[in-house]
Amino acid sequence: MTDTSYQYVRHTEAPKLPPPGRSTGIIHWLRSNLFSSVSNTILTIVTVIFLSWLLPLLYNFLIGRAVFTGTMDDCRVETFGACWVFITGRASFMFYGFYPMTEYWRPNTVFILGLLLVIPLLMPKAPFKLANLIAFFVVYPIIAVTLLIGGVFGLEHVPTEKWGGLMLTLVLSVVGVVGSFPIGILLALGRRSNMPIIKTICILTIELWRAVPLITVLFMASVMLPLFVPSGFTVDKVIRAMIGITIFYGAYMAETIRGGLQAMPRGQFEAASALGLNYWKSMIFIILPQALKYVIPGIVGTFISLVKDTSLVSIIGMFDLLNAINAAGSDAAWASPTKSFTGYAFAIGIFFVLCFSLSRYAKYMENRLNTGHKR
Amino acid sequence: MAVDTAGRLAPQKTAFYNDPVIRGFLYQGLVILLVVAAGYWLVTNAITNLRAQGKTFGFDFLGNTAGFDIAFKLIPYDRTSTYLDVFKVGLLNTLLVSVIGIIISTVLGFVLGIARLSRNWLVANIAAVYVEVTRNIPPLLQLFIWYFAVLKVMPPVKQSFNFGDMFFLNGRGFYGPVPIFDDKFVWTAVAFVVSIVAAVLLRRWAKLRLERTGQRFPVFLTALAIIVGLTTAVFLLSGTQVTFNLPALAGFNFRGGFAAPPELTALVVGLSIYHATFIGENVRAGIQAVSHGQTEAAQSLGLKDNDRLRLVIIPQAMRVIIPPTTSEYLSLAKNSSLGAAIAFPELVSIFSGTALNQAGRAIEIVGMTMAVYLTFSLLTSFLMNIYNARVALVER
Secondary structure (H helix, E strand, O other), X not given: OOXXXXXXXXXXXXXXXXXXXXXXXXXXXXXXXXXXXXXXXHHHHHXXXXXXXXXXXXXXXXXXXXXXXXXXXXXXXXXXXXXXXXXXXXXXXXXXXXXXXXXXXXXXXXXXXXXXXXXXXXXXXXXXXXXXXXHHHHHHHHHHHHXXXXXXXXXXXXXXXXXXXXXXXXXXXXXXXXXXXXXXXXXXXXXXXXXXXXXXXXXXHHHHHXXXXXXHHHHHHHHHHHHHOOOOOOOOHHXXXXXHHHHHHHHHHHHHHHHHHHHOOHHHHHHHHHOOOOHHHHHHHHHHHXXXXXXXXXXXXXXXXXXXXXXXXXXXXXXXXXXXXXHHOOOHHHOOOOHHHHHHHXXXXXXXXXXXXXXXXXXXXXXXXXXXXXX | OOEOOOOOEOOOOOOHHHOHHHHHHHHHHHHHHHHHHHXXXXXXXXXXXXXXXXXXXOOHHHHOEOOOOOOOOOOOOOOOOEHHHHHHHHHHHHHHHHHHHHHHHHHHHXXXXXXXXXXXXXXXXXXXXXXXXXXXXXXXXXXXXXXXXXXXXXXXXXXXXXXXXXXXXXXXXXXXXXXXXXXXXXXXXXXXXXXXHHXXXXXXXXXXXXXXXXXXXXXXXXHXXXXXXXXXXXXXXXXXXXXXXXOEEEOOEEEOOEEEOHHHHHHHHHHHHHHHHHHHHHHXXXXXHOXXXXXXXXXXXXXXXXXXXXXXXXXXXXXXXXXXXHHHHHHHHHHHHHHHHHOOOOHHHHHXXXXXHHHOOHHHXXXXXXXXXXXXXXXXXXXXXXXXXXXXXXXX
């Protein structure tokens, strides 16, 4: 046998391949994430150019050329920087509206008390959930209303027309959240009911409220509602807005909760019946605790929309945070070229902190609840 | 204990008020009674109040002269027009904002959704930051920013921003050219329609051929060639003249072309940007919802990249994307009512606002406005149900 019969056997070593690129470190990261292909490289360069225009602009406006101390005269210059003096100078109006200055401790107390009750409520591991729930949903509203409106226990009476600013925004949000939740549960249960008439009424209610924009609801609450109550019987303007927001978001909440009820396996309903629980007991002890857990992210999402939509009350002439900021700058004494930018930047900051923390919370709960389904 | 022939225990006797059927009737009767009573109470109150104010209920006021002017209208309207015309102007403006907003937000939303899934770290993260910031700020605040902080502080007419002598932007609004077609343009339009019909027929034929012989036909390129080629050929051969009516500075303002007031621009831009983030999230969720197994299955069937996307991935992603996106369109249409806050003359602003204040017909006007949005909503859910029935997973 000669060598020629093994022609397919290689006689010389194949040339060495170049070593593979680094698979760790910054260079590799840059190569795989920013410069993996020609189009990707172009995209990266364009983005970097855009950022190098945007970031200095933002920095200069918010910090670099901004006026932090001094008087409004310091703001009346031809540089594009935020006028934080405007915010600090008008802060009390933006936070409390026309609330009497000597009584600021009242909204402050309500706010801090609310925080103290809400934070343990949102923490899944905090103890005394039931007591906490009762404290927040039953006791707290009574204390808050007493403190904010006053007129009893020697507290000065503050009519709701004087409420404004961030305080009004928060009050509307909390009332909306607390009020829309039970309405949503009732409507959702009604929609899932076996009784045709109750089911129809709930479907009609939910669909009607969900079909119209919140502004028309607020318009209705402010111009149409007085026509439907006996003359002489007046409902406060702020309370009318609260009713509008609460019912409107109750309908949205109902649809979110219905999702949770529909996700419940049939066995849970049957098990509850087998234990001999009646409708309300099986709902309260078996179905709702599980169904609501399923849809916590959806519920928080609805709350986020609610917080954002409280700004609409400025259209019916209330001085919520947004309108207070608009109005705070309309006075000539507070005029400056960048005051509207500054005011809006401030509003963006507040709404972003509120809504973004809520959405992070929803995400956190989602991850926590997802553990059972992960494979 | 009584035992029937099948050996089962006879049901125990319960009190009639514990019988679920009777209870159901009782509860429902109670609810009906409550609803009717509440309705009766509200209606009698309304009647009493209206009588006390010397008003009647009815839609005859729609024929009365409104007597106020509207800054932006798509149909002829002046001070002598009626409240019905106000309604029409408002409805058309609402539709205009909704349609433009839906188009822009869809395009922007798809770009955002794809950008968030980009393999480019920088692009994906910028898109994420943009989405998080934009969707956590109230739309009304965004409108205010666009209107009061951006568009209202644009330079006066004389110092307008000039984009190639065609588009102008100043504190009074946004101006652009309007094409004017002569009589012969109708042939080009006919050719366009004919070519589209031809393209549809071509597609059908190509599909039949593919099923019969297995041979592929480059449908897209051919259809494009037919549409562009035929339309251009007819356009050139017929000798159609297209001129542009350019906006030009005349006196204190621009004349000619189209003029979008800052209110319209702010509303369209603000709503599009706000809702685009939600549509972007839908797109992202839809693409992510198609499991990787589908991609692998398509590859193992030997489908080309193009076909894999077109025949396997996109149809499945669309099934997830379209329902929430439709409700996003609906909420964009509803949010167009925010125009009332920046005095854009849409339905809520001029009809539920100005007209209501003048005519004082709260019930009729708010009712009509709500009916319009209700119609939008019902129409959308009707179309959505048809779509869902078509694309729903058919399971065994």
